[in-house]
Structures are given as C-alpha cells and as structure tokens.
Amino acid sequence: MDAALRRIVSSRLEADGSLGDGGGDLVLxxxxxxxxxxxxxxxxSASPAPLAVEAAPAAAGGAFxxxxxxxxxxxxxxxxxxxxxxxxxxxLVVGRNGSGKSSFAEAIETLLxxxxxxxxxxxxxxxxxxxNLHHPEASxxxxxxxEGMAEPCVVSRRWDDAAVFELAxxxxxxxxxxxxxxxxxxxxxxLRTHRPFLSYNELGSLxxxxxxxxxxxxxxxxxxxxxxxxxGALQQARLAREKAQKEVAEGRGRLLERLxxxxxxxxxxxxxxxxxKEWDLDAVDAALGVAGAGAGDSKGAEVLRAIASLEPxxxxxxxxxxxxxxxxxxxxxxxxxxxxxxxxDAATLLEMALSFHAAHGDxxxxxxxxxxxxxxxxxxxxxxxxxxxxxxxREADAAHERAxxxxxxxxxxxxxxxxxxxxxxxxxxxxNELVEALAAWVRAREISDLGKLADHVEAASxxxxxxxxxxxxxxxxxxxxxxxxxxxxxxxxxxWLLGAREAVRQAADLERLKKAEAWxxxxxxxxxxxxxxxxxxxxxxxxERLRQQSHVELGRIQLTGDGTxxxxxxxxxxxxxxxxxxxxxxxxxxxxxxxxxxxxxxxxPESPFRFIVVDDPVQSMDPARVDGxxxxxxxxxxxxxxxxxxxxxxxxEAVRRLDIAADIxxxxxxDGSVVELRRSLDPIGRYLEDALAVAGTAGxxxxxxxxxxxxxxxxxxxxVCMEVARRRRLTRGDPHADVERALTDAGHLNRLAAxxxxxxxxxxxxxVERLRKEAGAPLAGVFEQCGTNVEVEAxxxxxxxxxxxxxxAWLRGLA
Amino acid sequence: MSAAPRDVLALARGLLDRPxxxxxxxxxxxxxxxxxxxxxxxxxRVWERRALDLKGCAKRVQIICLRAYLGDTxxxxxxxxxxxxxxxxxxxxxxxxxxxVTELRGWLSVVEELVEKAD
Numbered sequence: 032m033d034a035a036l037r038r039i040v041s042s043r044l045e046a047d048g049s050l051g052d053g054g055g056d057l058v059l060x061x062x063x064x065x066x067x068x069x070x071x072x073x074x075x076s077a078s079p080a081p082l083a084v085e086a087a088p089a090a091a092g093g094a095f096x097x098x099x100x101x102x103x104x105x106x107x108x109x110x111x112x113x114x115x116x117x118x119x120x121x122x123l124v125v126g127r128n129g130s131g132k133s134s135f136a137e138a139i140e141t142l143l144x145x146x147x148x149x150x151x152x153x154x155x156x157x158x159x160x161x162x163n164l165h166h167p168e169a170s171x172x173x174x175x176x177x178e179g180m181a182e183p184c185v186v187s188r189r190w191d192d193a194a195v196f197e198l199a200x201x202x203x204x205x206x207x208x209x210x211x212x213x214x215x216x217x218x219x220x221x222l223r224t225h226r227p228f229l230s231y232n233e234l235g236s237l238x239x240x241x242x243x244x245x246x247x248x249x250x251x252x253x254x255x256x257x258x259x260x261x262x263g264a265l266q267q268a269r270l271a272r273e274k275a276q277k278e279v280a281e282g283r284g285r286l287l288e289r290l291x292x293x294x295x296x297x298x299x300x301x302x303x304x305x306x307x308k309e310w311d312l313d314a315v316d317a318a319l320g321v322a323g324a325g326a327g328d329s330k331g332a333e334v335l336r337a338i339a340s341l342e343p344x345x346x347x348x349x350x351x352x353x354x355x356x357x358x359x360x361x362x363x364x365x366x367x368x369x370x371x372x373x374x375x376d377a378a379t380l381l382e383m384a385l386s387f388h389a390a391h392g393d394x395x396x397x398x399x400x401x402x403x404x405x406x407x408x409x410x411x412x413x414x415x416x417x418x419x420x421x422x423x424x425r426e427a428d429a430a431h432e433r434a435x436x437x438x439x440x441x442x443x444x445x446x447x448x449x450x451x452x453x454x455x456x457x458x459x460x461x462x463n464e465l466v467e468a469l470a471a472w473v474r475a476r477e478i479s480d481l482g483k484l485a486d487h488v489e490a491a492s493x494x495x496x497x498x499x500x501x502x503x504x505x506x507x508x509x510x511x512x513x514x515x516x517x518x519x520x521x522x523x524x525x526x527w528l529l530g531a532r533e534a535v536r537q538a539a540d541l542e543r544l545k546k547a548e549a550w551x552x553x554x555x556x557x558x559x560x561x562x563x564x565x566x567x568x569x570x571x572x573x574x575e576r577l578r579q580q581s582h583v584e585l586g587r588i589q590l591t592g593d594g595t596x597x598x599x600x601x602x603x604x605x606x607x608x609x610x611x612x613x614x615x616x617x618x619x620x621x622x623x624x625x626x627x628x629x630x631x632x633x634x635x636p637e638s639p640f641r642f643i644v645v646d647d648p649v650q651s652m653d654p655a656r657v658d659g660x661x662x663x664x665x666x667x668x669x670x671x672x673x674x675x676x677x678x679x680x681x682x683x684e685a686v687r688r689l690d691i692a693a694d695i696x697x698x699x700x701x702d703g704s705v706v707e708l709r710r711s712l713d714p715i716g717r718y719l720e721d722a723l724a725v726a727g728t729a730g731x732x733x734x735x736x737x738x739x740x741x742x743x744x745x746x747x748x749x750x751v752c753m754e755v756a757r758r759r760r761l762t763r764g765d766p767h768a769d770v771e772r773a774l775t776d777a778g779h780l781n782r783l784a785a786x787x788x789x790x791x792x793x794x795x796x797x798x799v800e801r802l803r804k805e806a807g808a809p810l811a812g813v814f815e816q817c818g819t820n821v822e823v824e825a826x827x828x829x830x831x832x833x834x835x836x837x838x839x840a841w842l843r844g845l846a
Numbered sequence: 847m848s849a850a851p852r853d854v855l856a857l858a859r860g861l862l863d864r865p866x867x868x869x870x871x872x873x874x875x876x877x878x879x880x881x882x883x884x885x886x887x888x889x890x891r892v893w894e895r896r897a898l899d900l901k902g903c904a905k906r907v908q909i910i911c912l913r914a915y916l917g918d919t920x921x922x923x924x925x926x927x928x929x930x931x932x933x934x935x936x937x938x939x940x941x942x943x944x945x946x947v948t949e950l951r952g953w954l955s956v957v958e959e960l961v962e963k964a965d
Contacts, residue, residue, distance in 0.1 A: 127943050680941040699871050701947055702862070709871040714938065721872035728868045735857040735880055742879035742936055743872075749938035757940075774940055 035220050036257045036558075037062055043554050050550050057547040058554075061268075062261040068268050072540050093641035094218075095672050096139070097174035097183050103166035103190075104141075105134035108704030110170075116694055117176045119641070121668040123683050124676045126698030131706040133230075135698075136646040136676045140228045142171045142188050143218065145197070161196050165704040169194075182206035186213070218639055223256075225638035231647040234625045235618075246590055246597040255562065258555040265548040272537045272544065279534040282527045283310075290524070295517040296332065301524055305531075312535065315528050319521060331458045332513065337451030338460065338506035343499035344444040344492040352440035353485035359437035360481035362430040375424030381417045385410060434481055441475050441488045445495055460505050468498040559590050569631035570624075577623035577659040582606045583616055585624070619652045623660075630663065634671050642672040649677050654685075655767035661685040668693075680714070687713045688758060715754065715843075718747035719836050726828035733826075740828040744835040745780055745817040751839040752783035755846040759790065780818045787842055802838075810838045851887035851961045854880050859954055862947060874944035878935040881950070885929055885957045891964040892916060905929075921959055928956040 040062060044055040060071035095117045102110035106129065113135050115122055126132035140146075141161075162169055172187040188199045203211045213219070283305055290298040297318040304314035366372050387397065388405045396404035447469070455462050472491045478484040567588040574585045586602030601624075605615050616624065626648055633643045645664075649657055661682060667673050675682065686693045695711035712720060722743035725736050753774050760770045773792065777783045781795040788794070788801055802811035813834040816823065823831055858880035861873040869876065889908050893900045896915060900908050909929050913922040932953055935945045945953075 125943065127946050129946060129948070678943075680943055684941055697871055697943075699874060699944065699946075701865060705865065707870050718875075718938075721875065724868055724872060725876060728866075731869075731876075732857060734853070735876075738854070738883045739876045739879045742882075743875065746875070746936070746938045753938065753940060771940060779937060 035224060036255065039558055040258075040261075040551075040554060043557070047550075047554075050546060051543070054543055054547050054550065057265070057543055058261070058551050061264040061547065061551065062257055064260065065264040065267055068264045072268065072544075094175045094177045094184075094639060096642045096674065097176050099135055099139055099142075100170075100172045101135060101138045102171075103163045103169035104138055104171055105161060105163060106131035106700065106704060107134045107138075107706050108163050108166035109706075110168075111706045111708060113696065113708060115642075115672065115674065117672070119668055119670050119672055121664055121686070121691065121693040122672070122674045123686065123693055123695045124674065124698060125680060125683050125695060125711065126676075126678065126700070128678050130698045130700045131704070132676045132678070132698040133646055134706075136228070136230065136644055136674075138171045139173060139644055140230075142173055142186055143213070144222055145188075145199070145201075145213075159196075162190075163704050167192060180205065184216070186216070221639050225633055225635055225640060227633050227638070227640040227643045229626070229629045229633070229643070229645050229648070231650055234622045234629075234648060243595070243597050246592075246599050255555070255559055258551070258558065262548065262551050262555060265544055265551060269541065269544040269548055272534075272541045275530065275537065276534050276541065279527070279530045282530065286523060286527050290520055293516045293520045295513060295520075297517060298520055310531065310535070312528060312532055315524060315531075319525055319528070332510070334451050334454045334458050335506045335510050338455060338458075339503055339510055341451075341499050341503050341506075342446050343496040343503070346492070346496070348444055349489060349492045352437075352444060353489050355440055356437045356481045356485040356488070359430070359434040360485075363434045363481075366427040366430040369427065371424050371427040374420040374422075375427040378417050378420035378424050381413050381420065385413055385417070438479075438481060438484060441484070444488070444492065445472065445499070447499070455502070455506075458506075458509065460502060460509075462502070465495075465498040465502050468495040471495075563588075563590055566628065566631045566635075570627040573627040573630055573663050574624060576662050577627060577656055578620070581617075581620055581623075581656075583620055588628075617651075619656060622648065622651060623656055626660070626663070630667055634667055641670075642674060643667070644674045644676075646676045647678055648675065649679065649682050652681075653768065654681060654771050657681045657685045658689065658767070661689055661691055665689075665691045683711070684714075688754070688761075713754075714750045715747050715839055718743050718750060719832060719839065722747065722832045722835070723829070726832055736828050737822045737824070740831060741817055741823055744813070744831060747835055747839055748814065748817055748842075749780050749783050751842045752780070752787040755842055756783070756786040756790070758846040780814075784814070784842075787845060806838065806841045809834060810841065813838060851884045851891055851964065854884035854887060855954065855957055855961055858884060858950075858957075862950055862954070871944075874947070874950060875935070877950050878932055878945055878953075881953055881957050882929075882932040882936050885925065885932060885960060888957065888961045888964045889925075891961075895964065916963060918963060921956075921963060924956050925960045928953045 037059070040058065044050065044058060050058070056071060057068065061068045096115045097117050098112050098114045100110055100112040101107045111131075113124065124132050124135065169190040170187060171189075172185065174183040174185050176183050182205055185204045186202070187204070188201050190196075190199050201213055203213060203215050287302060287306065290302050300318040301315050304311040304318070384398075384405075388394075388410055393403070393406040395402045452462065452465070468491070472495045475484055475487055475491070478487055570588060571585055578585070582605050584604040584607075586604065587600075588602070589600040590597070591600055592598055602609075603615070626645075629645075630643070633640070648660060652660065664673050664675060665686075677683070683693075683695050685691075686695070697709050697711045699707045701707065711717060722740050725731055725739045725743065728736070731739070756777075757770055757774060760773070761767065773786065774783070777786055777792050781798055782792050784798045784802075785795040786792050788798055799811050799815060802814055813831060816831070817835065858877045861869060861877040861880070866873070886905065889905075889912065890901060892898075892912065892915065893908075898915065900911055903911075909926050912925060913919050916922045916925075931949070934942075935949075
C-alpha cells in the first residue's frame with residue numbers, strides 16, 4: 032500500500048467522522064489487503080499503525096538523470112554509457128529495432144524498480160533472457176543529480192556470474208555517505224504513483240482491453256490501485272459474510288422442515304428456539320446437550336423411561352428369601368413344646384392376667400375362680416414371675432420374630448413403580464401379562480404358612496419376572512425408536528448451530544463492513560476526481576496537439592463507477608457526432624491518447640522525478656501526429672528531462688524541422704552485442720561528416736573511399752533536397768501524408784533535386800542547367816558526379832566533400 | 847570500374863568484422879555502399895566473361911538479364927532482391943536509419959555467391 036495514498040485516506044477519515052467507531056480502522060486495514068482486513072475483523076491486530084509512524088518519505092528533491100551505464104544486460108554486451116545533459120530538455124535516442132536502445136530504457140526501469148512492466152506478464156523463458164549472451168558480467172549503473180545534493184547519487188545493480196534476475200546486488204552511493212539501499216532514495220511509492228517510464232507495450236495494451244480494464248489501467252496511471260484493492264478486500268469480506276448469512280438462513284428453513292417430522296421433545300425445543308426472528312442459540316445448544324429421550328416434560332418419554340428401568344424379581348434373591356422362610360418355619364417348629372415355649376406361653380398368659388388386674392382391680396381369679404386371688408401382692412409376685420418366664424422364653428421369641436420377618440421377605444423382591452405402570456397404556460404398552468402375574472404374586476399376602484408361602488413365591492416369581500422383562504424390553508424398544516429419529520436430526524442441528532453462531536457473530540461485522548465499503552467507495556471517487564481532474568485537463572490539451580488531422584475530438588475524460596461497473600467515460604466526438612467510443616480510434620490515436628494520459632501524470636509537480644523515459648511512442652503514428660508529439664515533448668521538456676527512445680528517424684526529423692532543441696543520440700549494434708553510441712547531427716550533416724571521415728581515414732583503402740565517398744555525398748544531397756521540398760510544402764500547409772508520398776515517389780537524386788528546385792518532380796532535365804546558372808559550374812559538376820555512379824580519384828575525395836558541403840548549403844537556402 | 851568485385855566485397859566485409867574507432871556509426875552505410883558496388887561489379891564481370899555487351903544498359907535491365915545468362919535462376923533472383931535492398935540502403939529515404947549488421951551480412955553472402963559465380 033502506497034503510503035501517500037494511505038495518508039490521504041487517513042486525513043479524509045479524520046475530517047469525516049461519519050464512520051462509526053472502528054470503521055476507520057477497517058478501511059485502513061482493507062488498504063493493507065484482505066489478510067490485514069480479516070485480521071482486523073478477528074481482532075487479531077491492534078488498530079493499524081498510527082499515522083505518525085508513517086512519516087512522509089525522506090524529502091527527496093527532484094532528480095535528473097546524469098548517465099546510464101549498462102553492461103551484459105539484454106541487447107547490450109560490453110559496457111556502454113549513455114550520457115544525458117542534466118536538467119530540463121529533450122533527448123532522443125534513435126536506433127533500429129535490435130540496436131540495443133530499448134535495453135537502455137529497460138535498464139533504467141529495472142535499476143529503479145527491480146522489474147520491468149513489459150516483463151511482468153511474460154513467460155519465464157522470456158524473463159530468463161535478461162542476461163546478454165555475449166558478455167559474462169552484468170550490471171546497470173546510473174547517476175542521478177538530485178536537488179539539494181552536492182554530489183551525484185550513483186545507483187547500481189550488479190549480478191554475480193550465476194545470479195538470477197531477482198538476485199542483484201543493489202547499492203545507492205553518494206560521496207560522504209555510506210552505501211545504502213534503494214529505499215534510502217525515498218522513491219518507492221513515487222515509482223508507482225508517478226511512474227516515469229512508459230513503453231510501447233504499455234501504450235498498446237492500455238486502451239484496448241475494455242472499459243473496466245481501461246479504468247484499471249488509468250487508475251493505475253493515477254496510482255490509485257491501492258484504493259481499488261482496498262475496496263476489493265472490503266467487498267470480498269462482505270460477500271463472504273453475506274454468503275454465510277444466506278446459507279445459515281436457508282439452512283434454518285431446511286432444518287425446521289426436517290425437525291417438524293421428528294417426534295422428539297428436543298426437536299420441538301430447537302424449533303421453538305429458532306422459529307422466530309430472534310434465534311435463541313443457547314437453547315438450541317442446551318437441547319443438544321440433553322443426554323437421551325425423556326428429558327423434561329415429555330410425559331410419554333418419562334413413563335417409558337420409568338418402565339424401562341423396572342427391576343424384575345431376581346432369582347437369586349427369590350431363592351434366598353424362600354430359603355429364609357423355610358428355615359424360619361423350621362426354627363419355630365423346633366421351639367414348640369420346649370420349656371422355653373411353655374415359659375413364653377405362661378409369660379403371655381400372666382401378662383394378660385396382670386393387664387386384667389390392672390384394668391379391673393383386686394378380685395377373684397377369672398380362670399380357676401379362687402376368691403381374692405388377685406391382689407397387690409399377687410401382682411407383685413407375678414411381675415417377678417413374668418420376668419423370670421421371659422428370660423426362659425427368649426429363644427422361642429427369637430424364632431417367632433424371625434418367622435415374621437421372613438414372611439415379609441417376598442414384598443421387596445419385585446420393585447414395581449405403580450405410577451409408571453398405571454400410565455403404561457398412555458404410551459401404548461400391553462400390561463395384561465403383568466397384571467395377571469401380579470394378581471397371582473400378591474396372593475402371598477393371604478398365605479400364613481411359611482412353607483406354603485415359600486412355595487408360592489417360588490412359583491409366582493417366574494411368570495412375574497417374565498412379564499416385567501417383556502414389558503421393560505417393549506419400553507426400551509420404544510425409547511430407542513424415538514432416539515433414532517432424533518440422532519441424525521441432532522447432527523444437522525449441531526452443524527447448523529456452528530454456522531449460525533458464526534453468522535450471528537459476523538452480523539455485526541457485516542454492518543461495519545457495509546459502512547466501511549460505502550465510505551471508501553465515496554472517498555475513492557473523491558480522491559480519484561481530485562487526482563484525475565488536473566490530469567484530464569492536461570491530457571485533453573495534449574490530445575489536442577497530438578490529434579492533428581484526426582476526426583476524433585476528445586472532450587472530458589472521466590473515471591466513473593466502481594466494482595464491476597467501473598469504466599472510463601471518454602467524451603469522444605467524431606466529425607461533430609457525439610457518443611462514439613474508443614472503437615472508432617485507430618491504433619495510432621489510441622497510443623496518442625495513452626500518451627496524453629501518461630505525460631501529465633508523470634510530470635505532476637509532486638513527483639520526485641524530473642525525468643521521464645518514453646520507449647518508442649512513434650510506432651503506428653502517422654507523420655502528422657509525430658509533429659504533434661514533437662511539440663508535446665518540447666513543452667514537457669521545458670521543465671522536465673525528457674528521454675525518448677525511438678526506432679526510426681521520424682521523430683528526430685520532426686524535431687529538427689520544427690527547430691526544437693534536442694540532443695539526438697544514435698545507437699548502432701555490431702556483432703557480439705557491441706553497441707555504439709554517437710551524438711547525431713541532422714542526416715545531411717551526418718552524411719557529410721561521414722564522407723569526410725572516410726575520405727580522410729587511413730584505415731580504409733583509397734579504392735574503397737573512391738566509391739564510398741561519392742555514395743555518402745549523394746545521400747547528403749538527397750537528404751537536403753528532401754528537407755527543402757518538405758519544408759516548403761509543409762510550410763504552405765500541404766497535408767503531411769501527401770508530402771511524404773511525393774518524397775517517397777520521387778526516388779532518386781535528380782527527381783528530388785527537381786522537387787527542391789522547381790517544386791516539380793518532372794523537371795529533372797532542367798536541374799543541372801539551373802545549378803550551373805545559379806550555383807556555378809563547379810557545384811553543378813559535383814552534383815552530376817554524385818548522381819552517376821562514377822568513382823572519383825582517390826586524392827580528390829576530400830575536395831569532393833568540401834564542394835558537396837557548399838552545394839548543400841546553397842540548396843538549403845532555397846527553402 | 848577498375849576494382850575487382852572480390853576486393854570490394856572484402857572491404858565491405860572488413861567494415862563489419864573489424865571495428866574501427868574512426869568508423870563508429872558510419873560503417874553500416876559505408877559497407878552497404880561497398881556491397882552495392884561489389885554487386886554491380888560482379889554483374890559487369892558476368893557480361894565480360896560471357897562476352898556480352900550489356901554494360902551500357904540500365905542497371906535494372908542488367909539485373910533482369912542475369913536470370914537468363916547466369917545459369918542459376920535462384921541465385922539470379924536473390925541477387926535481384928539484394929540489389930534492390932542495397933540500392934535502397936544507398937539512397938536517402940525519409941526516416942530510415944542505416945541497415946543493421948544482420949541485414950548487411952545477409953546481403954554480403956548473396957553478393958559473395960554472385961562474385962564466385964561470375965568468375
């Protein structure tokens with residue numbers, strides 16, 4: 032994220048408090064990308080770094096290019112240095128395709144950005160070709176003259192023998208400073224926002240990929256990708272949440288439908304919890320937490336559960352109880368007729384007599400009739416007798432007590448819950464068998480003989496046990512059946528609950544995200560208009576110059592919409608008819624438009640770059656538009672250092688003809704990637720200088736010079752004739768294309784001279800005559816000499832060049 | 847018309863093979879001029895060897911006649927193309943830059959074949 036843009040967003044956030052608490056943090060987090068936003072939403076990151084930390088980049092003054100030295104990179108083998116005149120001005124670097132000129136342009140970009148836009152999208156095999164095959168060393172080194180720095184700043188990028196492209200050693204060196212890295216220049220964000228490089232590829236692809244692509248490309252020219260990315264991150268986060276919400280809502284509908292056919296209390300509880308608008312997810316969770324059927328107020332399940340837990344008589348217990356009955360009965364029987372038994376009976380009898388005496392007072396014995404038998408002393412005596420008798424009767428008492436206990440032993444053998452059983456019919460269980468078995472079982476109450484009781488208990492416990500087991504089984508089966516219907520439904524509820532909890536948690540986020548998204552959308556449009564306004568204005572001005580004879584008129588350029596509706600609105604009029612689109616523009620016009628947008632942006636005052644590098648803007652431009660381009664570059668070069676790489680002489684010719692101050696450098700390339708650079712003169716001066724060099728060079732045999740020199744002289748004469756004819760016709764307003772066609776059709780020296788002298792290509796026969804009359808016989812002579820393929824004497828070549836120079840000067844005077 | 851075509855050709859090739867500080871940037875045009883001369887000289891040599899009096903004809907006519915007299919129509923055709931290309935390189939054309947080393951090598955190899963054939 033580019034810090035400058037972030038600062039702009041931050042200050043807008045501060046000025047506009049409409050976003051609620053934390054909303055601004057969301058926006059800033061979104062500018063850091065999707066991960067940053069999610070971290071912010073999850074509360075994993077503290078609020079984004081405070082603004083103070085992001086101070087403006089080290090204030091770097093404007094930078095001019097001093098020179099670029101390239102070695103072993105792309106088309107350049109042995110090291111070559113391209114020197115620039117520092118300061119504002121225009122430099123043209125002219126060379127045929129493959130001459131290595133573009134390698135210089137790429138080198139500057141690579142040096143500063145570590146990459147080249149034209150490589151970005153290419154296949155690896157293409158990228159791998161960055162190293163020059165003819166030269167093992169690879170390095171790029173440029174000097175920059177930066178305002179406020181006394182010494183030039185040297186930036187270099189050097190690769191070891193086997194290093195891959197990405198692994199270069201980068202250094203920034205300044206006198207009096209230690210080596211530093213690229214960041215120290217403070218150019219990182221400016222390289223994006225005010226990219227000072229434009230290549231032919233970018234020009235070409237900028238406008239032909241549809242309105243939304245064009246929007247992206249233009250907003251990338253504006254350096255606003257960060258905002259687009261931020262909006263994208265917010266949108267993605269919102270869409271993901273909306274999708275989750277929708278899925279949960281749909282899942283709820285399916286779940287309700289599903290639960291309604293499950294006969295289970297828990298299902299009913301879940302339905303109740305989520306049926307309404309507000310969901311009680313904790314209640315859903317609680318329903319899931321219940322272990323089995325029969326919970327709470329489900330009556331049927333409660334009964335079933337009670338029945339399922341019935342305990343039938345345990346055979347071992349039955350055996351134990353009946354054995355006790357029998358053994359107690361035996362103990363009673365064996366105590367009968369013993370002294371103990373007699374004492375017990377006697378004690379009982381006396382106790383009854385004592386209670387009779389206590390109730391009725393002294394009197395006769397009610398048993399034997401003896402008078403006055405019952406009195407106080409009798410009572411006293413008998414009480415002592417009872418105590419003695421009881422002592423003797425204890426054994427018999429114990430046997431009787433044990434028998435009583437054993438008699439009740441059967442009552443605990445079957446623990447049957449009356450409540451549940453009385454309601455068994457409600458849950459559809461058949462009780463007949465149990466009722467019958469119980470009726471038989473409880474007859475035990477009526478049996479007083481312990482032996483008989485034991486027999487009865489033994490016999491009746493078997494059908495009772497069977498009946499209980501069967502009933503219990505039936506109850507358990509019914510419970511299982513009910514649980515089976517619930518269990519898979521519970522799995523679904525659990526799955527849904529997970530999503531629902533997340534969705535409820537995110538519902539709050541969603542609102543914040545929507546607000547943040549809407550805010551950023553509005554802010555982005557505002558920032559975009561702020562930034563694009565002046566560019567659009569200047570772009571329209573540049574287009575006006577570049578369009579020349581184009582029928583396409585360009586009014587306002589606007590970036591509108593966003594998301595999938597983002598597009599560029601170009602107010603294009605063709606021959607006065609409005610509403611036309613980019614489709615009506617030629618490739619050359621599109622390039623011109625792209626250039627119109629590039630130049631203003633790259634030359635904005637806030638850019639730290641005082642140079643712009645344009646690679647081959649001339650391709651597919653017709654000559655008239657090249658004139659416009661030359662003018663555009665001229666005005667840009669008033670306060671910028673403009674470096675243009677171009678593959679033919681059209682731009683250079685326009686610059687010379689229009690008298691625009693420019694340095695022109697020619698690039699040629701020999702075998703083995705040996706690149707040659709030389710300052711260029713105009714073609715006429717160049718040919719003459721070359722001819723003189725050949726005439727005077729000791730390196731070339733005189734026989735060669737004798738042929739080459741007249742050839743170069745002829746080239747100079749042809750060039751000057753063309754210049755004269757072109758200047759005259761363009762000055763009087765002839766269409767550019769017509770002028771060029773006339774020059775191309777003319778072909779050779781004599782006809783070109785006819786154009787220059789008479790403005791009539793057909794008057795070749797009168798050329799020499801007029802030259803003889805007006806320029807003098809010697810100059811007419813050299814004209815003839817150059818026109819035919821006659822070789823000159825080796826020692827007169829220098830003389831020939833001198834005379835041809837005079838002739839070109841004379842011819843130039845004609846224009 | 848004194849120079850032997852083989853010698854002129856060698857000069858043209860020398861400009862490509864041996865960088866000369868005095869010839870920086872101008873060797874492509876110079877080499878093209880010499881190659882052009884060598885080609886025309888080779889054509890003249892063909893007429894001499896076959897005792898044909900075509901020297902006075904226009905160069906274009908001579909090039910066309912090569913196809914009939916050279917005994918190698920393929921080479922004659924390539925020599926024709928090369929002559930056209932060299933002629934273009936030896937005249938000033940609007941906005942055109944000097945030929946590249948690759949173009950020159952292609953032309954020189956055709957001229958060389960013609961020189962061999964002529965002798």
